[in-house]
Amino acid sequence: MDHISQDAAETRSPFLPGPTAPGGRPLRTDVPRPLGRGTALLPPRPSGRTVGGHTARQLLDLCALVGLDASDSAAYARALNDALGPVVHRPLDLPPAVRTFLSDDHTPVEFSLSLSAGTAPSLRILLEPASGFGTLGESGRLALRAVHELARRWDIATDQLDLIQDLFLPDDPQGSFALWIALELSPGGVPRMKAYLNPSASGPDRAGATVREALRRLGHHRAYDSLPPTDRLVFLALDLGDWDTPRLKLYTAHHELRASTVSTLNRMAGGPSPAETEAFLHTASGLPDGRDGVFDRRPVLTCHAFTDPAADHPSGFTLHVPVRDYARDDREVLGRAETLLTRYGIDPAVLRDSLGALTPRRLEDGVGLIAYLAMVHQEGRAARLTAYLSSEAYQVRPPGGRPSGPRPVR
Template identity: 55%
Template sequence: MPAPVGGYPHVHGQSSPTDSGAPTLGAFTAGQLARLCDVAGLNASDTEVYARILPEMLGPVAERSLSLPPPSDSFLSDDHTPVEYSLAFQPGGPPALRVLLEPGADAADPVAGGRAGLRAVRAMARHWNFGTERLDELEDLFFPPSPQGAFALWCALELRPGGVPGVKVYLNPAASGPERAADTVREALRRLGHQEAFTALPPGDRHLFFALDLGDWAEPRVKVYLAHQDLSAVEAAGLSRVGGAGELGEIEDFFRAATGGDADAPDAWDGPGTRPGRRPVQSCHAFTETASGRASGFTLYVPVRDHARHDGEALERAVAVLRRQGVEAAPLLSAVAAVTTRRPEEGVGLIAYLALAHQRGRPPRVTVYISSESYAVRPPAVLLTA
């Protein structure tokens, strides 16, 4: 979970709480996004569109100065910035750029946050002429009168050439209480025609997210995210319901590389960057057809920031994972420079997650998740020695 607001000092590239000339959240993140668009090979026209969309989607919080603390304890990032970037890599082309954001991050309560999120998605639907019927079908499940949980709705934009993004929404299965999360996911899958999908899911410690592709997708997906605490590499690979023995071995290798091989060891961190416990590994199970109930995609997410002393180590692991997949690391290094001027060794959390995705009929994909760090930087962790 995110640390308390104000828990991390500001370092190079971040505004100071006493800096009267600090940019607004919208200006700061739009600048980061524009530079990332260049890394992803998007042209100037597309970059201008996407850099304008980001603050519009954030709403009034975009005009809030970074000299002020975060307006809420956003679960989306460690420093409560309601924005996260990711780059998806495959051999032979530029990375695909995505931005995840929380509309209504400054809402007074979860009800208002949910309404703000729905308004933002429906405004996009009108602007880009896509339907929200699948989301509408689930509104009573995920937006109850007295919602619970750390968030109501997140929205991800896949920034494509042409200025029209792919849109994804992430909903909270625990909105009616964590004890009802599994039933909520089961019912949501049933309503969308995936009657057999719930039984195809592996065991998990809790249901994290329920996600939908909206708009123009070749194969619109329904996705279920699960949390898994204290996994081994073999257990992590065993979560997949897609692919054969070769892919399972690839998942094991990825898991060991991303965690540095220490996932099975007890926590051994101390100092200002201490974590009370590592975040769980996440698995995502994508469903595209309703007849069989079989998952068509599997993604494993490793919270690399909880397995590294600093971002220098996390970046080395990301580079190694990319090279193992035959992907050049230069765009990732450029993306890091596009987001921050600090040295990787000065903090931990800039590289938040590493993910390996297998989609039936497609080559594997590596995704690197990059934090905005608009408000603060987590200090490096100290490794205890015997």
């Protein structure tokens, strides 16, 4: 049986530099940066393990849960560590090499489960390739190299990304990240790939213009004007390669959102009803039915998917609720998720089991293992729910001390 050991998982990436960054500067893995303000994290437990070994083990266990065979699982674990680069060798006893916007504890990996009634669960990985290299610009260039190497490995076309890469990967980018990769893991060892780009790469004041130019190059001339009002453009994402209906997706943030206005954010024709959208938000956030509230901590996100360049409205709508900021602990979040999954006719067992695959800790001892819960609608497909799961390679966010749920509106 093919399998991957911790040692095998931590082999050096074949397409990233060795112990130095471009220009000969030392790799940043030995220069930790401070964690973000306002986020208290429990101290890590000495483990003797590394980023690569930890995340590969989690991935293998999750692959087994969703029914992927050992050979495919091992190939995906190797691909994950190849894309991450030398940070896979970093001991977990040390602090994170760099701050990453991808997770609360700065692990450069996030997992997610996409679940719908009557179908097998789908496992995805979101990762920051070349994590820990040089400047943000250098990291972006190496991340792009990793994308192209993975694409060649699996014969995935990157032409859509190539058309717009200069807009999002300038020589001196701004913002909290340069380029992320998502892999949707399929039987057969060939995943479906997505690229996530930063609209603020040329500055937050240029985000709208950057996205408009990208949409023009990609032929989606009417997409931008169909978006709801937003405080911030968070991501532009592209489906790369062999998708049944490739999507271009725009993610928007809605700070201080009132729950009573959430249904106005959907621009998809034939999408979820206002009642369904409000019910999902209330249950995911712990807001009692019939009550209004303000999401005054981490903002709610929406994703607007476009498939037809000629269309004047999105073909998909996703509502992302940052549940870890509106719950006391992960047991409370899991209870909300189980209620939602049951409502949509989905067995919650695989989500429960996935949490045990990620960590042996008790759910009441932390919050953030489930980072987001999302409701997904796409034309021609049944509604899906997605749970975004944290690796917690470095640290665990302690249970919250403030009341759960958004701030009530009286």
